Amino acid sequence: MTMKKIVIAATLALSLAAAAFAEEPSKAPATDTAAAVSAPAAPAAAGAPAVTAATPAPPTATAAAPVNSAHKRALKADKTVTISMFAFIIAITMGVVVWAAKKTKTAADFYAAGGGITGTQNGWAIAGDYMSAASFLGISGLISLYGYDGFMYSVGWLVAYITVLLIVAEPCRNAGKYTLGDILSFRTSPKPVRAVAALSTVAVSTFYLTAQMVGAGKLMALLVGIPYKTSIIGVGILMVGYVVFGGMVATTWVQIIKAGMLMSGAFLLSVLVMAKAGFNPIGFFDSIVNSPDIQDHVSKMMLKDGIIMNGIDAGQRFLEPGLFLKAPLDQISLGMALVLGTAGMPHILMRFFTVPTAQAARKSVIIAMFLIGTFYILTTLLGFGSAIHLTPQGIISVDPGGNMATLMLAQTMGAEIAPIIGDLFLAFLCAVAFATILAVVSGLVLAASAAIAHDIYVNVIKDGHADQSEQVMAARITSVVVGACGIVIGLTAENQNVAVLVALAFAVAASGNLPVVVLSLFWRKFNTAGVVSGLVVGTVAAIGLTLVSPNLTYPKAVAAGAQKIVVAMEKKQAALTAGAVLDEKDQKALDKGRKDYEANKDGSSMVGLDKPLFALKNPGIVSIPLGFLAAILGCLAFPSRRSEEMFDEVYVRQNTGLGMAKAVDH
Amino acid sequence: MAEKQYDWKAIAKHPKFVELHHRKSAFLFGWWVFSLVYYFLLPIGAAYTPGIFKVKVIGVINFGYVFALSQFFVSWGIALFYAHVANKDFDRLTRELIDELHA
Numbered sequence: 200m201t202m203k204k205i206v207i208a209a210t211l212a213l214s215l216a217a218a219a220f221a222e223e224p225s226k227a228p229a230t231d232t233a234a235a236v237s238a239p240a241a242p243a244a245a246g247a248p249a250v251t252a253a254t255p256a257p258p259t260a261t262a263a264a265p266v267n268s269a270h271k272r273a274l275k276a277d278k279t280v281t282i283s284m285f286a287f288i289i290a291i292t293m294g295v296v297v298w299a300a301k302k303t304k305t306a307a308d309f310y311a312a313g314g315g316i317t318g319t320q321n322g323w324a325i326a327g328d329y330m331s332a333a334s335f336l337g338i339s340g341l342i343s344l345y346g347y348d349g350f351m352y353s354v355g356w357l358v359a360y361i362t363v364l365l366i367v368a369e370p371c372r373n374a375g376k377y378t379l380g381d382i383l384s385f386r387t388s389p390k391p392v393r394a395v396a397a398l399s400t401v402a403v404s405t406f407y408l409t410a411q412m413v414g415a416g417k418l419m420a421l422l423v424g425i426p427y428k429t430s431i432i433g434v435g436i437l438m439v440g441y442v443v444f445g446g447m448v449a450t451t452w453v454q455i456i457k458a459g460m461l462m463s464g465a466f467l468l469s470v471l472v473m474a475k476a477g478f479n480p481i482g483f484f485d486s487i488v489n490s491p492d493i494q495d496h497v498s499k500m501m502l503k504d505g506i507i508m509n510g511i512d513a514g515q516r517f518l519e520p521g522l523f524l525k526a527p528l529d530q531i532s533l534g535m536a537l538v539l540g541t542a543g544m545p546h547i548l549m550r551f552f553t554v555p556t557a558q559a560a561r562k563s564v565i566i567a568m569f570l571i572g573t574f575y576i577l578t579t580l581l582g583f584g585s586a587i588h589l590t591p592q593g594i595i596s597v598d599p600g601g602n603m604a605t606l607m608l609a610q611t612m613g614a615e616i617a618p619i620i621g622d623l624f625l626a627f628l629c630a631v632a633f634a635t636i637l638a639v640v641s642g643l644v645l646a647a648s649a650a651i652a653h654d655i656y657v658n659v660i661k662d663g664h665a666d667q668s669e670q671v672m673a674a675r676i677t678s679v680v681v682g683a684c685g686i687v688i689g690l691t692a693e694n695q696n697v698a699v700l701v702a703l704a705f706a707v708a709a710s711g712n713l714p715v716v717v718l719s720l721f722w723r724k725f726n727t728a729g730v731v732s733g734l735v736v737g738t739v740a741a742i743g744l745t746l747v748s749p750n751l752t753y754p755k756a757v758a759a760g761a762q763k764i765v766v767a768m769e770k771k772q773a774a775l776t777a778g779a780v781l782d783e784k785d786q787k788a789l790d791k792g793r794k795d796y797e798a799n800k801d802g803s804s805m806v807g808l809d810k811p812l813f814a815l816k817n818p819g820i821v822s823i824p825l826g827f828l829a830a831i832l833g834c835l836a837f838p839s840r841r842s843e844e845m846f847d848e849v850y851v852r853q854n855t856g857l858g859m860a861k862a863v864d865h
Numbered sequence: 866m867a868e869k870q871y872d873w874k875a876i877a878k879h880p881k882f883v884e885l886h887h888r889k890s891a892f893l894f895g896w897w898v899f900s901l902v903y904y905f906l907l908p909i910g911a912a913y914t915p916g917i918f919k920v921k922v923i924g925v926i927n928f929g930y931v932f933a934l935s936q937f938f939v940s941w942g943i944a945l946f947y948a949h950v951a952n953k954d955f956d957r958l959t960r961e962l963i964d965e966l967h968a
Contacts, residue, residue, distance in 0.1 A: 354936045361900040481924040488925045520911035527912030572937045848873035
C-alpha cells in the first residue's frame with residue numbers, strides 16, 4: 200500500500216513537472232506567434248472530425264488566404280492561468296485515483312468498478328467517454344464555417360445511441376462480464392473467439408487512441424504552446440496513471456468530471472451567445488442570414504463551384520445543405536459506421552459492465568443520450584454564434600479548419616464583460632479540452648488492456664486459472680505496456696494524417712464487432728466459425744478499403760497539382776516583358792511547385808497505388824454488409840450443435856439477467 | 866458459492882418468457898428500424914431533395930433545420946418511450962417469471 204502511494208506521488212510529480220517544463224519554452228516570444236500562425240491544416244475531409252485532422256500547415260497557408268485585415272484575429276491563452284487550471288484538474292483527478300486505488304482489489308474492481316457504478320453516474324461517464332475533442336471543437340468549427348452541414352454531421356453521433364439502447368446495452372449487461380470476448384465466447388469455443396475478439400478490440404482502440412493522442416499533442420501546442428512531444432508524454436503518463444492505479448473506478452470518475460466540465464462550459468457560453476441575441480431564436484437566425492461577412496464567405500464558396508450568389512441569398516444558403524458534405528454516398532456510408540459502430544465500440548460496451556443491473560444500463564444510456572443531444576444542440580448555437588460574432592474570415596485566419604472557433608468565442612464573449620473574464624473563460628475551455636482528451640484516452644487504454652489481460656492472458660494462455668491478485672497484476676502490467684505503446688505511436692505519428700483513423704475505428708467496430716455481437720445475442724444458429732469469419736472479414740474489409748481509399752496521400756496526384764501551378768507560373772513569366780521578374784509571391788509558388796513535383800512525381804501511396812481503387816472515404820457501406828455476410832456464411836458452413844443447444848441459455852440470460860455476471864465461470 | 870442451477874430450455878418455453886420474447890422483439894426491432902429509416906432520410910434528403918430542405922418554415926429557419934433538429938427530439942422520444950414500456954411491461958414480466966421460477 201505504501202509502495203502504491205509512493206508510485207502515485209511520483210506519477211503526480213512527473214506530470215506536474217511535465218507541465219512546468221512545458222511552460223519554459225512557451226516564454227520565448229517566437230512560440231506565441233507560432234501558436235497563432237501554424238494552424239491545423241485545411242478543412243477536414245468529409246466525415247473526418249476536424250480536430251484530429253490537425254496537421255501543421257506552413258504559415259503561408261494562412262497568409263495566402265484572402266483575409267481582410269480587419270477580420271484577422273489571434274488566439275492566445277494566458278499561460279499562467281491556463282497552466283494553473285491544468286494543474287488543478289490534474290490534482291483533482293489524482294485525488295480520485297488515490298481514492299479509487301484503495302477500492303481496486305479484484306479483477307472485477309479493476310475492469311468493471313465492481314459493478315458499483317449507478318445508472319446516473321454511468322450515463323455521465325458514457326457521455327464523457329464519447330464526446331471527444333473532435334466533437335467539442337471540431338463540430339462547432341464546421342458549423343461556424345459551413346453552417347447547416349456541420350449541424351447535420353452532428354446528428355448521427357446521437358442517433359447511434361438508439362442502437363446502443365435498444366440492441367446491445369441490456370443484453371450485454373446480462374450476458375457479459377468484462378469484455379467483448381466474454382459475450383462472444385459464451386456458446387462458442389472460447390480460445391479462438393477470445394483471441395480474435397481481443398485482436399479486433401486492440402485494433403479499434405489503437406486507431407482511436409492514435410487519433411486522440413496526435414490530436415492532443417497538436418491541440419496543446421496550439422492552445423498553450425506546450426511542445427508536441429511534451430504534451431504526448433504528459434498525457435500518456437497521466438492516462439497510464441489513472442488506469443493502472445485506479446482502474447475502472449478512476450477512469451469512470453475522470454469521465455464524469457470531464458462531462459460535467461464540458462456541459463457547464465458549453466451551457467455558459469451558449470447563454471452568453473443567446474443573451475446577445477436577446478434570447479430570441481428567430482432574431483438569432485436572422486442575424487446569421489443578414490451578416491455581410493457570412494454572405495461574403497458563402498459567396499466565395501459558391502464561386503468555387505461556379506455559382507454566383509450574393510447578399511441575402513448567400514446568407515440564406517448558409518442554412519441550407521451542401522456547402523461541406525458534397526458526396527452523399529460517403530455521407531451515408533459514414534452514417535452507417537456511426538449508428539452501428541458506436542454499439543460495437545469496446546470502450547463503450549465495457550461501460551455497461553460497471554452497472555449492477557439491466558435497468559441501470561438502460562437508465563445510463565438514456566441519461567447519456569440527453570447529455571450528448573443537449574451538447575450537440577448547444578454546439579449549434581456556439582457554431583452559428585461564432586460565425587456571427589467572429590466572422591468565418593476571422594475564424595479561418597486562426598485555423599483554416601475552424602477548430603478554434605469555440606475557444607475564440609469564449610474569449611470574445613468573456614472579454615465583453617471584462618478582459619480578465621475572457622482570459623479565464625478561455626483558460627477554462629482549454630482545461631476542458633485537456634480533460635476531454637484524458638477521459639477518452641483512459642477509457643481506450645482500459646478497454647485494450649482488458650482485452651489483452653482478461654481475454655488473451657487469463658483465458659487463453661492460463662485457461663482461466665489465475666487468482667485475483669494475478670489477474671489484477673496482469674491487467675496493470677498490460678495497461679502500462681498499452682499506455683507506453685500509445686505514447687510511442689503518438690510520438691511517431693506527429694506528422695501523419697490521423698483524421699482517417701477515427702472514421703476507421705468506427706468502421707471496424709461497425710463491420711467487425713457489431714454483426715457478431717448482434718448475431719451472438721439473437722441468432723440461434725450462430726457459432727464459433729461465424730464469430731471468427733465475421734470479425735476477421737469485417738475488420739480486414741474496413742481496414743483494406745480504407746488503405747485503397749482517397750484518404751491516403753497519392754503523390755502522383757500531388758505532383759499533377761504542383762505541375763499545374765508550375766505551368767501557370769511559367770506562362771505568367773513568359774508573358775512578362777523582357778528583364779522583368781515574377782514578384783516574390785509568385786516566384787515562391789513556382790519554386791514550391793517545382794520542388795513538390797520533383798518530390799512526388801515517382802511516388803505512390805502507402806500501399807503502392809497511383810490512384811485510389813475505392814472511391815469513398817468511408818468504407819462502411821461496403822464493409823458492414825460484408826461483415827454480416829461473412830458471419831452468416833461462416834456460421835452456416837460449419838454448423839455447431841452445441842452452440843445451437845446453448846442458445847436458450849444465452850437468450851434467457853440476456854433477457855432476464857438470471858445467473859448474471861457468473862456467466863463465464865461455468 | 867452454490868449457484869442455483871436453471872433448466873434453461875424449460876424457461877425458454879415458459880409462457881411468461883415466450884410472451885416477454887414476443888413483445889420485446891417486436892418493440893425493439895420495430896423502433897430500431899424506424900429510427901434508422903428516420904435518420905437516413907436526413908443525409909439522403911439533403912443530397913437528393915435539397916429543394917424541400919430550403920422551404921422556409923419560421924422566419925428564415927427552413928425545413929432542413931427543423932428536420933435535423935427533430936432528429937434529436939425523435940431520438941429522445943424513442944428512448945423515453947422505450948424506458949416507459951420496459952419499466953412497465955418488460956420488467957414486470959421478467960419479475961413475474963423469476964418469482965415463479967423461484968417459487
